Amino acid sequence: METQDGYIVGVFNYCDRWCERCPLTARCRVFAAIARFDFEQDHGAMPAPEPEHRSLGAMALGQCGGDDDEHATAPPALLQVPHWDPPKLAPDAQALEDRVKALGFRLATWQPPEGTTVHEGISEALEVLGHYGIFIGAKVHRALFGLSLSDEGDGALSDASGSAKASLLAFDRLGDAWLKLVEHGAVSVAAAEPTLTELAWMTGEVERRFPQARAFVRPGLDEPVAVAMLEWQERG
Numbered sequence: 001m002e003t004q005d006g007y008i009v010g011v012f013n014y015c016d017r018w019c020e021r022c023p024l025t026a027r028c029r030v031f032a033a034i035a036r037f038d039f040e041q042d043h044g045a046m047p048a049p050e051p052e053h054r055s056l057g058a059m060a061l062g063q064c065g066g067d068d069d070e071h072a073t074a075p076p077a078l079l080q081v082p083h084w085d086p087p088k089l090a091p092d093a094q095a096l097e098d099r100v101k102a103l104g105f106r107l108a109t110w111q112p113p114e115g116t117t118v119h120e121g122i123s124e125a126l127e128v129l130g131h132y133g134i135f136i137g138a139k140v141h142r143a144l145f146g147l148s149l150s151d152e153g154d155g156a157l158s159d160a161s162g163s164a165k166a167s168l169l170a171f172d173r174l175g176d177a178w179l180k181l182v183e184h185g186a187v188s189v190a191a192a193e194p195t196l197t198e199l200a201w202m203t204g205e206v207e208r209r210f211p212q213a214r215a216f217v218r219p220g221l222d223e224p225v226a227v228a229m230l231e232w233q234e235r236g
């Protein structure tokens with residue numbers, strides 16, 4: 001694990017982008033940059049960007065291989081994203097991405113049947129579906145795109161494996177949340193089956209294309225001992 005100024009280098013590349021629940025916000029340059037940006041906006045130090053510009057900047061950090069922490073210090077809204085036509089994925093890879101996006105959209109927008117009492121267990125599962133349903137399409141795209149560049153060196157392949165791992169973990173979380181909805185009676189066993197089958201197929205497909213993905217060590221996130229050592233050293 002490499003650190004710079006107390007931040008873990010590249011921690012934001014393979015996380016799940018759920019900053020509100022992240023244990024490493026204090027070690028993440030992206031989080032720090034966004035927090036500083038929000039603060040400056042709230043205090044009138046810079047004009048508010050259009051929402052779409054802001055999320056484009058976040059995408060640039062998250063999806064374009066931005067693992068250098070210098071980029072992460074720039075507020076996302078200020079990053080210049082030049083017009084760029086990305087190379088196309090192979091048809092089978094594109095078909096996988098499309099399928100992932102379609103399922104993700106369905107899960108992110110899924111609502112319990114009318115009359116369901118939405119208690120805490122169900123609303124937690126809905127939050128998980130909402131977050132990871134949106135997340136998986138972009139992450140699988142980054143993995144497949146990186147794999148298509150693997151001839152260019154180990155860096156592209158490693159980044160693709162890290163993105164594939166983030167995708168697989170997100171599939172796991174989606175499956176767990178869907179099963180929670182079954183447990184709470186919001187989804188019947190019969191109705192749950194096609195989604196679980198689709199998730200299992202996608203998991204197998206990503207694991208087949210990225211056999212090293214599960215073993216990929218995500219900076220900080222998969223290194224609890226190194227993070228604990230860092231905390232301990234900083235406490236003196």
Ligand code: SF4
Binds near residue numbers: 018022023025030
């Ligand atoms: S690593 Fe950074 S960008 Fe990722 S969830 Fe944590 S705080 Fe957010």
